[in-house]
Structures are given as C-alpha cells and as structure tokens.
Amino acid sequence: MSYVPHGKHLIAGNWVAANETFPSEPTNGEPFSFSRGTPEHVNKAVEAAEEAFATYGWLADEERAKFLETIADEIEARGAAITEIGTAETGLPEARLEGERGRTCGQLRFFAEHIRKGTYLDQRKDEALPDRTPLPRPELQMVQRPIGPVAVFGASNFPLAFSTAGGDTASALAAGCPVVVKGHPAHPGTGELVADAIAAAIDKCDLHPGVFSLVQDGGQAVGKALVEHPLICAVGFTGSLRGGRALFDLCAQRPVPIPFFGELGSINPMFILPQAASARGDEIGKGWAGSLTMGAGQFCTNPGVAVVLDEHADAFIAAAKGALESAENQTMLTSAIADSYQQGAESVAKISGVKALVQNECADREAGAQLYEVDAALWLENKELSEEVFGPLGIVVRAKDTAQVVDIAKSLEGQLTSTLHMDSADMSLAQELMPVLERKAGRLLVNGFPTGVEVADAMVHGGPYPASTNFGATSVGSMSIRRFLRPVCYQNLPAELLPNVLRD
Incomplete structure (x- = not known):
C-alpha cells in the first residue's frame, strides 16, 4: 500500500x-x-x-x-x-x-x-x-x-x-x-x-x-x-x-x-400507482432492484418498501424478483453492519404472514439481496415491518384498494424520501396522497429512485423524526x-x- x-x-x-490502540478491519491486506x-x-x-x-x-x-x-x-x-x-x-x-x-x-x-x-x-x-x-x-x-x-x-x-x-x-x-x-x-x-x-x-x-x-x-x-x-x-x-x-x-x-x-435514515417508501404499474410495472420493478442493491443497499435513501395495488402487482414483482435473484452478493462496510443486516432479514422472514420471494444466502461480511411480500393488513398491524433494515432488502406491500394505499401512507413515520411512480391517469390518487406524504418526507419524487442526493440549493436531506x-x-x-x-x-x-x- x-x-x-x-x-x-x-x-x-x-x-x-495514544497508549491504547484498535485495529482496522480491512477487506483485504493487513490491518x-x-x-x-x-x-x-x-x-x-x-x-x-x-x-x-x-x-x-x-x-x-x-x-x-x-x-x-x-x-x-x-x-x-x-x-x-x-x-x-x-x-x-x-x-x-x-x-x-x-x-x-x-x-x-x-x-x-x-x-x-x-x-x-x-x-x-x-x-x-x-x-x-x-x-x-x-x-x-x-x-x-x-x-x-x-x-x-x-x-x-x-x-x-x-x-x-x-x-x-x-x-x-x-x-x-x-x-x-x-x-x-x-x-x-x-x-x-x-x-x-x-x-x-x-x-x-x-x-x-x-x-x-x-x-x-x-x-x-x-x-x-x-x-x-x-x-x-x-x-x-x-x-x-x-x-x-x-x-x-x-x-x-x-x-x-x-x-x-x-x-x-x-x-x-428511513425506509423511503415508493408508491406504484395503478396506471403506472399496469403500463410499465416490469420496468419499475427492474429499476427498483437496481436502486435497492446499489452499494449493497447501504444508503440512507435506499427505497426499502414498495406499495402497489394487488391487481396490478404481478408484473412489478416478477421483474424485481428476477433482477434480485441474479444479483451478486456484495461486501458490506463492516462485519457488524453485515451481522445486523442478516439479523434484520431473519426478523422479517419470521413474521407470520410474510412471504419470502428472494432469499440469497449471506456469509461473513457479504450481503445477498432479499425480497419479501406482505398484504396491507399485515403491514398496518406490524410495526416491525416498517423499521429500516440497512442493506439490500425490499418489502412489497400489496394493497386491496386505493383506500388502503392512503392508509399505508398515513401510517408512515418520518422519512427522508417518498416516491410516486405514476402516469397521467394516476393524477387523482397522486393528488390524494400528496398532502399526506408531504408531511411525512423531506424529499418527494415522481418516476425516479431516491438513491443519490444532489448537492444543490434546493436539496433537502432530512425529514420528520425519526428520519x-x-x-x-x-x-x-x-x-x-x-x-x-x-x-x-x-x-x-x-x-x-x-x-x-x-x-x-
């Protein structure tokens, strides 16, 4: 070196x-x-x-x-x-x-x-x-x-x-x-x-x-x-x-x-609205997988949760599942972070009613992508599902109707970001969600992914507690x-x- x-x-x-020292924990080479x-x-x-x-x-x-x-x-x-x-x-x-x-x-x-x-x-x-x-x-x-x-x-x-x-x-x-x-x-x-x-x-x-x-x-x-x-x-x-x-x-x-x-940090929820999910659910699903696994998911803006109507969810989920199944494991920043990620994934998987879609194995300091699916009722009942898991883990929440989508938005704690994936036909639902999400997050996005924070005059990287x-x-x-x-x-x-x- x-x-x-x-x-x-x-x-x-x-x-x-100083008299006392501690060793570094490199991924390669001598500490x-x-x-x-x-x-x-x-x-x-x-x-x-x-x-x-x-x-x-x-x-x-x-x-x-x-x-x-x-x-x-x-x-x-x-x-x-x-x-x-x-x-x-x-x-x-x-x-x-x-x-x-x-x-x-x-x-x-x-x-x-x-x-x-x-x-x-x-x-x-x-x-x-x-x-x-x-x-x-x-x-x-x-x-x-x-x-x-x-x-x-x-x-x-x-x-x-x-x-x-x-x-x-x-x-x-x-x-x-x-x-x-x-x-x-x-x-x-x-x-x-x-x-x-x-x-x-x-x-x-x-x-x-x-x-x-x-x-x-x-x-x-x-x-x-x-x-x-x-x-x-x-x-x-x-x-x-x-x-x-x-x-x-x-x-x-x-x-x-x-x-x-x-x-x-936060879970940075994405809401995939009906027309967008129907027209380009596979495209959004692949994009989500890429954002979810970027940097081994070790971003505070990592979009850990996607909310989608049940009747429009299949193409989105299939695309995300396929992309995450083929994603390679990545080295995490520290052994402690890797251990915490594995524990978080195990905690989600153990919750009754949670369906595992992708469970790549994790070993030592490496993280494998994880994908789970829950229905909105379970999400609303179980606070543990809304807690951040720092790493490439995603949860899809399937809602039975738009009223449940709004209920999920209202249930959120403070977030750094919140995203709407929408087309013009989704405007009415988007307008209903905006007054809710504006109070929940510091940055609102449409048809994008929140990983990546621009250093600019208008940027807000913060949000209501606990973000x-x-x-x-x-x-x-x-x-x-x-x-x-x-x-x-x-x-x-x-x-x-x-x-x-x-x-x-």
Whole structure:
C-alpha cells in the first residue's frame, strides 16, 4: 500500500499518539493500528477549537472560501492514496470512492461559492425613525453569525462525503465554525489521510490550527465526552436511529442544551400507482432492484418498501424478483453492519404472514439481496415491518384498494424520501396522497429512485423524526449551513462594533 497510516489523532495541528490502540478491519491486506480516542483528547481538541473561533469566526467570507477550496485541492492531491486505502477498508469499489471523492471536493467548492454570494447571511436593516410617534424607532440590523465549535460524527457508509471533510464539516467551516470530528472505526485510515489534507490547507491559509481536529474512535466514552463538552455548540451526525437518539438525548440533557442535527435514515417508501404499474410495472420493478442493491443497499435513501395495488402487482414483482435473484452478493462496510443486516432479514422472514420471494444466502461480511411480500393488513398491524433494515432488502406491500394505499401512507413515520411512480391517469390518487406524504418526507419524487442526493440549493436531506432529529434542517445542499448560524440583531451600534459585513 502506497500510504501507510501512522494511526494518530490530529489535535490542533499536532499528530498525537495514544497508549491504547484498535485495529482496522480491512477487506483485504493487513490491518493497521490506530490510537484509541479518550475524553482527554476530546477536551484538548475542543479547547483549541474555542480558541480558534476567536479569529476564524470573524474571517471574511473570501478567506473562508479560499480555505474550503484549498482543502478540496489537498484532498485531490492525495486522491490515489485515498482511493487505495478507502477501498481496502470499506470494500467499496474504486469507481464509487472516486465518485465520492469528487462529490466531497465538489461540495467544499460549492460552499465556497455559496458564502461568496453572501445571501446566506440573510442581512436585514430597519432604518432609524427618530420622529416616529408615539415612540421613535432605533436603527436595527440583523445578520446570521456562526455559533461556535461544532462536533461532527463520521458516517460508516460514506467514508468521504459524510465523514471527515463531508457535508457537515464543509457547511460548519463555511459558516465560520471550527470543527472537531470523531472518526468512524470503519475507515480510520481514510479519515486520517483526509485530516492530513485539511491540516495542510490550514497551514497554507495560515489559520489557527484549532480550526479542525480529528479524534479517532474511542467508543461511547469519546462520543459522550464530545457532545457533553460545554464548549461544543452543535452536533452533526449521520448514522443509526439507536446511536443518534442516544446522542440526541445527551445533547438535550446538558445543563445548556444544544441542537443535535442527526440524519438517522428511513425506509423511503415508493408508491406504484395503478396506471403506472399496469403500463410499465416490469420496468419499475427492474429499476427498483437496481436502486435497492446499489452499494449493497447501504444508503440512507435506499427505497426499502414498495406499495402497489394487488391487481396490478404481478408484473412489478416478477421483474424485481428476477433482477434480485441474479444479483451478486456484495461486501458490506463492516462485519457488524453485515451481522445486523442478516439479523434484520431473519426478523422479517419470521413474521407470520410474510412471504419470502428472494432469499440469497449471506456469509461473513457479504450481503445477498432479499425480497419479501406482505398484504396491507399485515403491514398496518406490524410495526416491525416498517423499521429500516440497512442493506439490500425490499418489502412489497400489496394493497386491496386505493383506500388502503392512503392508509399505508398515513401510517408512515418520518422519512427522508417518498416516491410516486405514476402516469397521467394516476393524477387523482397522486393528488390524494400528496398532502399526506408531504408531511411525512423531506424529499418527494415522481418516476425516479431516491438513491443519490444532489448537492444543490434546493436539496433537502432530512425529514420528520425519526428520519432526522430536526425537521427544519437539511444535511445536504446550501441550506445546511443554517444549522451552524444564528441571527443576531444590532441596535444603534457604531460601525466600529459591527461585524465587517455590516460595515459595508
């Protein structure tokens, strides 16, 4: 391997070793040892972040933009090594890692351009009205300001785009907030190499080294220390409902509670409406199978459930079944994720009334596609069927009539996405479903598949709980910067005391 990890933490510009280590879990090659994080590492990183905020939080937008672009340049300079170690650690193919690296660098540059425009500041000004009766009005100015140091938890399924220099880190740095990342144990070497790129960018831009730190995994104690640290002002998280909810509760129970922006995944239901199912059910079924198995089903937008009227279901199911039966097993990100997937598939199969259509065998760290069928009555009675199984598992829900389709939509918990497959003749049912689904999901699609999240101004990657912990936020797109800003009003302040942007 061209890059051999040193296994240390990056804390305020210094690579720091630890007494205890843990091994990586590569799909090929020898494992490497990595320093295990401790609460003391967290404390040093957060205190350095607070010190850095005194200058970084007041930098001009152009300086922060150049910093983000320099990070992207430094990641690209290490591109081949990042792909090599990333594929070894995660089992993801090279093309996927290269595409994800492009997305990671793209969103860094995306935020650089976004803050250059200045609209994210939402500046407002009310001129003084000294002669107004019965009372004069003072001059009022408002602008969005960075909140302070932010904690970011790396995600297992996106070692680049949702991890060390991913969307949470990019948007927080763009806002003017220093970041402390807790690395994910699924890809510690990838995280180390990306952190090295950020450290190089800090040096080139002559910034305070506390602007960014990486503390490698140290179990629950490190996560707890990070979210409970009194200097941390917000948390960004992408991961499981169980882990996210535990951190969310810790944030809420602090003496001074802070916002926890958790993206926790969902089942992303698809509704195949009657005319579409009748006209092109086989096409939709094949497309669903491809979306379901993309990346071994390890996407938070994986469409795990398809709802279709019983009388129009056969062609759709046959096409999906045929495609999934021939799908090859894929390596999952970690052994723990593979074990959890197998357990989830077994739990679904054991429910009375569930019909197994495809049951590819799973072995070790590999995942085989699974397909099950239930009727709507069983679905509505059994909450376990609506719980996410992280992997290439699909459930077809057969409804007896359109009223049951609407009932299923009403029964859903919060989702990241919801999809309608429809033709023009399905418009009436689609119009009936829309007021329901709009309240359930952050992103609604027609005649598409939700895997793949565009980094764009209009994108929403979030949704009502349990899809995310804050329905008013998104973790992807330009609006995600709002999570790390707060409005401040300045009344009758002399120009010398105002933020630079308000002096112009």
